[in-house]
Amino acid sequence: MTSSFAPTERRLAVTCERYPAFPREPAVLVRLVKHIYKVVHDDANATLKPYGVNHPEYNLLMMMYGTPGGEMTPSDLADAAGEKSANITRLTNQLCEKGLIHRKGSNDDRRKVVLTLTAGGEALIESFLPEICGLLGRQTDKLGVDDQHQLERLLKKMLDGLTD
Amino acid sequence: MTSSFAPTERRLAVTCERYPAFPREPAVLVRLVKHIYKVVHDDANATLKPYGVNHPEYNLLMMMYGTPGGEMTPSDLADAAGEKSANITRLTNQLCEKGLIHRKGSNDDRRKVVLTLTAGGEALIESFLPEICGLLGRQTDKLGVDDQHQLERLLKKMLDGLTD
DNA sequence: AATAAATATTACATAACTAAACTATATCGG
DNA sequence: CCGATATAGTTTAGTTATGTAATATTTATT
Numbered sequence: 001m002t003s004s005f006a007p008t009e010r011r012l013a014v015t016c017e018r019y020p021a022f023p024r025e026p027a028v029l030v031r032l033v034k035h036i037y038k039v040v041h042d043d044a045n046a047t048l049k050p051y052g053v054n055h056p057e058y059n060l061l062m063m064m065y066g067t068p069g070g071e072m073t074p075s076d077l078a079d080a081a082g083e084k085s086a087n088i089t090r091l092t093n094q095l096c097e098k099g100l101i102h103r104k105g106s107n108d109d110r111r112k113v114v115l116t117l118t119a120g121g122e123a124l125i126e127s128f129l130p131e132i133c134g135l136l137g138r139q140t141d142k143l144g145v146d147d148q149h150q151l152e153r154l155l156k157k158m159l160d161g162l163t164d
Numbered sequence: 165m166t167s168s169f170a171p172t173e174r175r176l177a178v179t180c181e182r183y184p185a186f187p188r189e190p191a192v193l194v195r196l197v198k199h200i201y202k203v204v205h206d207d208a209n210a211t212l213k214p215y216g217v218n219h220p221e222y223n224l225l226m227m228m229y230g231t232p233g234g235e236m237t238p239s240d241l242a243d244a245a246g247e248k249s250a251n252i253t254r255l256t257n258q259l260c261e262k263g264l265i266h267r268k269g270s271n272d273d274r275r276k277v278v279l280t281l282t283a284g285g286e287a288l289i290e291s292f293l294p295e296i297c298g299l300l301g302r303q304t305d306k307l308g309v310d311d312q313h314q315l316e317r318l319l320k321k322m323l324d325g326l327t328d
Numbered sequence: 329a330a331t332a333a334a335t336a337t338t339a340c341a342t343a344a345c346t347a348a349a350c351t352a353t354a355t356c357g358g
Numbered sequence: 359c360c361g362a363t364a365t366a367g368t369t370t371a372g373t374t375a376t377g378t379a380a381t382a383t384t385t386a387t388t
Contacts, residue, residue, distance in 0.1 A: 005323060007244060011230030018229065019293055025312045026300035030204055032319040037201040038246045039326045040194055054343090065182065066175030074367060080171060082202050084345065089368055111353045111366040129183055136190035142325030147318055148189045154307070154315040155196040159169060161306030162203045220375085238336065251376065253337055275335040275384045 005035065029158070040139060047135050051128045052098065056083065056091055058128075061100065064117050065125050073112050100124055169199065193322070204303060211299050215292045216262065220247065220255055222292075225264065228281050229289050237276050264288055 008031055016022050044055050053061065063080040064072055072080070074088045083091065092115060095101045100121035106112035117125070140148060172195055180186050208219045217225065227244040228236055236244070238252045247255065256279060259265045264285035270276035281289075304312060 005320060011227060011244070013230075014232055015226065015230040019290065021297050022293065023297055023300050023304075025309075025316070026304040028316055029304060029312065029319065030300060032316065032323060033197055033201050033204065035246065036319060036323050036326065037197050039323070040197065043326075056343090062179065063175060066177075066179040068178055075365095080175070082199070085367075086346080086369085087344065090344085106366095109354075109366080111351095113367065126183065129186065133185050133187055136187050136194065139326055140187075140190040140193060140322065142321050143318070145189075147321065148193065150314065151318040151322065152189070152192055152196065154311055154318065155193065155200060156169060157306050157311065158304065158315065159196060159200050159203070162200065162207075162303060218375090239334085248377065249336070250338085250378080254375085273335085273385070277336065 005032065008035070043135060043139065044132075047131055048128065051124060053100075053124075053128075056081070056087075057095060060088075060091055060095065061117070061121060061125055064101065064115065065122070070116050071114050072116075073106070073114060077115065095121070169196070172199075207299060207303065208296075211295055212292060215288060217264075217288070217292075220245070220251070221259060222296075224252075224255055224259065225281070225285060225289055228265065228279065229286070234280050235278050236280075237270070237278060239276075241279065259285070 009028070012022075012024055012027055012031075015027075016024050041055055044058065048054060048058050059081045060077055060083075063077060064070060067076075074085065074092060077083070077092070078085050078088045081088075092101065092103065096103055099118060102116050102118050104114050104116075106114045143151065173192070176186075176188055176191055176195075179191075180188050205219055208222065212218060212222050223245045224241055224247075227241060228234060231240075238249060238256060241247070241256070242249045242252045245252075256265060256267065260267055263282060266280050266282050268278050268280075270278050307315065
């Protein structure tokens with residue numbers, strides 16, 4: 001799966017020739033992000049498949065794992081994971097059916113629903129985390145520590161500009 | 165839509181506390197890419213909607229626009245756009261129905277299919293490109309020229325490590 | 329000639345998005 | 359306190375998108 005970026009760059013060059021106003025640099029960045037996201041997403045799905053969860057479900061689980069107290073409402077999850085609320089209902093249903101999370105009504109605001117990880121959910125997370133850590137490590141293999149910090153800084157700057 | 169990254173960082177900190185082997189820096193990078201991709205993708209879809217094409221269709225059109233000679237096979241497109249071949253058939257069907265591309269059998273290898281942009285396809289591309297250029301510009305607004313080049317370099321390095 | 333590999337399509341199953349309707353609760357202005 | 363309005367979450371239906379696996383056809387290999 002040698003998805004070299006070179007052909008994409010050649011196409012951008014041709015595009016700029018045909019349409020000189022086309023901003024090469026921003027387009028390169030956007031296409032790079034797209035390429036990287038795709039590979040990362042596919043890798044994660046492949047790694048998670050044996051554990052019976054897909055990437056969106058993994059994201060929800062990790063959001064809950066990383067929340068102090070471990071309680072989140074569906075709205076919290078929607079914000080955190082960038083999913084639509086209709087999706088959250090579907091995904092949390094799946095996680096409930098698998099026994100990974102637990103759903104109960106909130107006491108202080110009875111419109112709300114509180115989701116928590118079950119013991120089984122935490123156990124599953126901690127069973128796939130070793131592999132996930134390995135994957136994350138491999139995915140940033142080529143980058144030195146300085147590179148990683150630079151990249152973090154620049155991506156944050158870019159994200160900042162997007163959410164205005 | 166203030167999708168600040170701060171909550172995500174707090175969750176990563178908690179995750180690292182609970183599971184010390186968790187590699188914070190790689191995880192930050194992956195989550196940043198995911199956030200950025202999502203916003204970029206949604207923005208592009210919104211911009212393209214009035215033109216009757218979605219993001220994947222736009223990608224295919226731009227791949228063809230940027231290909232010298234303008235001829236591509238479905239396999240070429242699948243590689244270039246990172247789509248599954250079954251998807252390519254569906255997407256190119258849609259583009260054919262809209263009269264934006266043309267499909268014909270290849271002469272030298274009769275397994276192959278050759279796709280070309282129609283005049284209408286090129287016209288549509290050049291009608292939405294002004295808006296797309298504006299969007300691309302805004303999406304990288306916050307980054308100076310040096311930042312953009314640094315970011316390009318680092319993303320390429322990361323992508324390199326992914327496709328081993 | 330037989331077998332394997334490549335190309336594209338098809339059919340089926342899953343997943344996701346959208347928009348609206350619905351339940352229940354909370355909040356605010358009078 | 360009352361009634362209007364807003365919020366939280368779910369549900370439904372319809373549409374669109376994506377992924378998987380099998381198939382037909384043509385070309386390559388041995």
